[in-house]
Amino acid sequence: MPKKRMNREQRHATMADVAAHIGVSRQLVGLAFRNAPGVSAETATKIFSAAEEIGYQPNLAAQALRREGSKYIGVAYHTSHSSSEELLPAIYKAAEAHGFKVILSAISSRRSDQEALNEIIGHRCDGAILISSTLSVAHIKQISKALPIVSLSRRIEGVNCGVVSSEGERGVYDAVQYLASIGHQTIAYVDTSEMLDHEFRLQGYLDAIRDRKLMTRVVTMSGDYIESAGAEAAKLFIGQGGLPTAIVCSNDQVALGLAYKLQQAGIKVPDDVSIVGYDDTVASLPFLDFTTVHQDADELAQAAVKDLAERIAGNISSRKIYLTSAKLVVRSSTRSPRTSQG
Amino acid sequence: MPKKRMNREQRHATMADVAAHIGVSRQLVGLAFRNAPGVSAETATKIFSAAEEIGYQPNLAAQALRREGSKYIGVAYHTSHSSSEELLPAIYKAAEAHGFKVILSAISSRRSDQEALNEIIGHRCDGAILISSTLSVAHIKQISKALPIVSLSRRIEGVNCGVVSSEGERGVYDAVQYLASIGHQTIAYVDTSEMLDHEFRLQGYLDAIRDRKLMTRVVTMSGDYIESAGAEAAKLFIGQGGLPTAIVCSNDQVALGLAYKLQQAGIKVPDDVSIVGYDDTVASLPFLDFTTVHQDADELAQAAVKDLAERIAGNISSRKIYLTSAKLVVRSSTRSPRTSQG
DNA sequence: GGATTTCGCTCGTCTCTAAGG
DNA sequence: GCCTTAGAGACGAGCGAAATC
Missing domain, CATH: 3.40.50.2300 (Response regulator)
Incomplete structure (x- = not known):
């Protein structure tokens, strides 16, 4: 003996309930909720307060179904x-x-x-x-x-x-130009090849290095976790001896991993090496306070x-x-x- | 002259379209998609392949609207x-x-x-x-x-x-017990008062300290960003001179902020101080590899x-x-x- | 006659009953 | 009994057209 319908208390209120509550038609309630013209201010307030009272919320599924879009x-x-x-x-x-x-x-x-x-x-x-x-x-x-x-x-x-x-090419270009302008001669870049659009950021680096007539040094990583990519890159830099004076990273998470690992090895940021991130996500955390490229x-x-x-x-x-x-x-x-x- | 209906090509396919495409009834398509009994295996495959062909996807709004739940x-x-x-x-x-x-x-x-x-x-x-x-x-x-x-x-x-x-109380309790068992005598805890359920983790710390008859040292933080809370806590520990030999944090992000800041100050983890997190989120990143409490x-x-x-x-x-x-x-x-x- | 209100059909699917092969 | 179809009435709201004050 299945019941045809839940009783009134248990189901969600509908426009019809709101309408019945104050004795108007369902359609009028509909007009009010759509802010359609043709509803007197007085009626509108009555409708909205009644809706509030009985806890009416429009059924999004019904709206989506009925509307053209x-x-x-x-x-x-x-x-x-x-x-x-x-x-x-x-x-x-x-x-x-x-x-x-x-x-x-x-x-x-x-x-x-x-x-x-x-x-x-x-x-x-x-x-x-x-x-x-x-x-x-x-x-x-x-x-x-x-x-x-x-x-x-x-x-x-x-x-x-x-x-x-x-505009990654622009952001990274500016970052490299800035580093060069404050005296850096060896500026490396950590590229993460699995990241979408990584090539544009890399291009910005290459363009700036070319314009400044410096040497390129690109480290390409392919790790799953991008923080880990930065940490791995740190190992490479340390292992290869000649640490650059500045490193630009393809994103903030890489920069974090890199900075963490470098500092763990006793290399100070920014005293020994400057680091730049990209995205301005974790870079903005006060304790990190990384130089980065902000994308809004x-x-x-x-x-x-x-x-x-x-x-x-x-x-x-x-x-x-x-x-x-x-x-x-x-x-x-x-x-x-x-x-x-x- | 608004058109009543988009032409067939442009609108999404419906069950009726699928049915018409292979010459069965709309209801049968419905039965098939609900895996309801009463559809022969042969017909079912015909229906599904037709659906695939014309790109039919059930309209979730219609389903949600019509179903009881x-x-x-x-x-x-x-x-x-x-x-x-x-x-x-x-x-x-x-x-x-x-x-x-x-x-x-x-x-x-x-x-x-x-x-x-x-x-x-x-x-x-x-x-x-x-x-x-x-x-x-x-x-x-x-x-x-x-x-x-x-x-x-x-x-x-x-x-x-x-x-x-x-079960935060249990996890933190175990962490403190572990630290004590490997020889730590001064074990501090970083509490983040704005974090929900923080009190249970804190309680685990207090219980373990009591059972081990050690001294409590709780630092309570209230920062917005939890990584920052850890970094702030680091300042306090460094400032107050007597650094504990181990610090348990209310979550991984705090542990990260703490570890970063301590290392920046030349304090090595775990050589100078052991750190434990909670959650096993960032703690599991290979370059951090923090001891933590894993919640599944x-x-x-x-x-x-x-x-x-x-x-x-x-x-x-x-x-x-x-x-x-x-x-x-x-x-x-x-x-x-x-x-x-x- | 303009502002306000209501009618009636519809969206795509589910679900039920009844009946056909 | 099996599989399949027919028919009809929801679900809750949108919207054009008609009706009311």
């Missing part, structure tokens, strides 16, 4: 990337400003990009932001036919989607959401790339090199 | 907590095993617990897991009337919800999801607490103290 933006991101800490809140905010809600879909070693994307499609998101996605170009190309896509932190080519990334989460998020919103509206359909600012922030992990003595 | 579990979590990295994938997995999908809802300085929860309610999740929620007891109490709740990493009292947390993300996630699933099924309605294992993992940040010399 779901008004959702799907965001696929890696739980293990520290940059998400800043990025996700920024995306929430930017999405809200454009009238979208956010559906997060996590990627991890146990949950593939594809699974994350399927969930986004299942929710009928109007568009998706893929953060640091490693899906193949062909695959993203195919997906982008069904759904507007923005690739964040990966400058994918050959796909008609939005591409948003910080809000700027990235706003560019991504704005482009996506326009794609959803049908105003863009070709590839478009946005490079957001990458600004050198000088803190206490860098200083002029010691004047070499005897 | 949405089969969603909402998870509210802080983007800035590193423990989420492991926990979220573990929750996805556990939820799937119980037939639930996961809806993530981020909490940050720009998005309150309340907003996160409203989204979860809006999706009509059947239950919610609140990770490290700082909502008031009264508030959670109220929410738990509308929705089964599990509090993860916060041992909330006075609310009829599931409570899952690692899968164990936490499974306990949380299982309890929640039973609450949803109506089998539990009172408060129930699960303490998951907290195991000391000895790595290279601890060793016997130097024998003191004149």
